[in-house]
Amino acid sequence: xxxxxxxxxxxxxxxxxxxxxxxxxxxxxxxxxxxxxxxxxxxxxxxxxxxxxxxxxxxxxxxxxxxxxxxxxxxxxxxxxxxxxxxxxxxxxxxxxxxxxxxxxxxxxxxxxxxxxxxxxxxxxxxxxxxxxxxxxxxxxxxxxxxxxxxxxxxxxxxxxxxxxxxxxxxxxxxxxxxxxxxxxxxxxxxxxxxxxxxxxxxxxxxxxxxxxxxxxxxxxxxxxxxxxxxxxxxxxxxxxxxxxxxxxxxxxxxxxxxxxxxxxxxxxxxxxxxxxxxxxxxxxx
Numbered sequence: 001x002x003x004x005x006x007x008x009x010x011x012x013x014x015x016x017x018x019x020x021x022x023x024x025x026x027x028x029x030x031x032x033x034x035x036x037x038x039x040x041x042x043x044x045x046x047x048x049x050x051x052x053x054x055x056x057x058x059x060x061x062x063x064x065x066x067x068x069x070x071x072x073x074x075x076x077x078x079x080x081x082x083x084x085x086x087x088x089x090x091x092x093x094x095x096x097x098x099x100x101x102x103x104x105x106x107x108x109x110x111x112x113x114x115x116x117x118x119x120x121x122x123x124x125x126x127x128x129x130x131x132x133x134x135x136x137x138x139x140x141x142x143x144x145x146x147x148x149x150x151x152x153x154x155x156x157x158x159x160x161x162x163x164x165x166x167x168x169x170x171x172x173x174x175x176x177x178x179x180x181x182x183x184x185x186x187x188x189x190x191x192x193x194x195x196x197x198x199x200x201x202x203x204x205x206x207x208x209x210x211x212x213x214x215x216x217x218x219x220x221x222x223x224x225x226x227x228x229x230x231x232x233x234x235x236x237x238x239x240x241x242x243x244x245x246x247x248x249x250x251x252x253x254x255x256x257x258x259x260x261x262x263x264x265x266x267x268x269x270x271x272x273x274x275x276x277x278x279x280x281x282x283x284x285x286x
């Protein structure tokens with residue numbers, strides 16, 4: 001959606017890896033605790049006429065094992081599970097070790113760390129592969145564009161950034177974005193193709209310009225989101241227009257949760273700053 005501002009986006013895999021590592025360590029602890037009280041016998045499984053038969057083996061040298069009647073099926077299943085858990089414990093140890101080694105080495109050898117080790121004066125003179133968030137946001141916000149005209153007789157509603165908006169809910173959204181440190185552009189022009197679903201090419205007559213309420217940037221992922229707020233959903237004609245607009249967005253590749261945020265309100269269910277904060281946390285921070 002935007003011009004290239006950096007060569008590499010920030011890495012986003014170490015945090016999920018660290019969370020996965022914590023889960024692995026917890027599971028290992030649980031399995032090790034359970035293994036202390038589990039029987040050590042192994043089971044030989046034979047399928048006979050579509051049914052499983054179980055034979056208890058006292059050691060690996062006991063190739064045949066002793067037949068277990070059906071009354072001992074519950075014990076057999078516990079032994080089979082324990083055999084798997086024992087192997088899983090070894091696998092968990094190895095996986096945990098590999099992740100720890102990687103995370104430790106990556107922390108001191110990645111390109112971001114290379115930039116951070118430079119002196120402050122040298123940092124100012126180079127363009128790193130991945131820009132610091134503040135620098136990326138400044139470049140992103142420097143994009144110039146023409147906003148839609150707000151009628152002279154419209155209510156004088158202003159955000160904490162000093163920009164005039166069209167509704168109290170837009171004030172809430174803008175101020176919530178600013179408080180969370182999320183870069184945004186108000187009513188940034190966006191060109192859509194009315195025939196995008198049926199035509200691979202665009203003719204000038206098929207193109208139309210929309211001005212989404214907010215055009216937002218998730219700094220962590222560098223993903224851009226359109227945020228459309230529909231504030232009069234109890235008005236039938238307005239709701240029909242909103243549905244048509246959302247369909248056009250979808251046909252042009254803007255999908256809820258992927259790159260499109262949708263919020264709504266009615267006279268009985270007004271929009272709130274709490275709702276705005278939840279949306280921002282989910283899509284524009286995480």
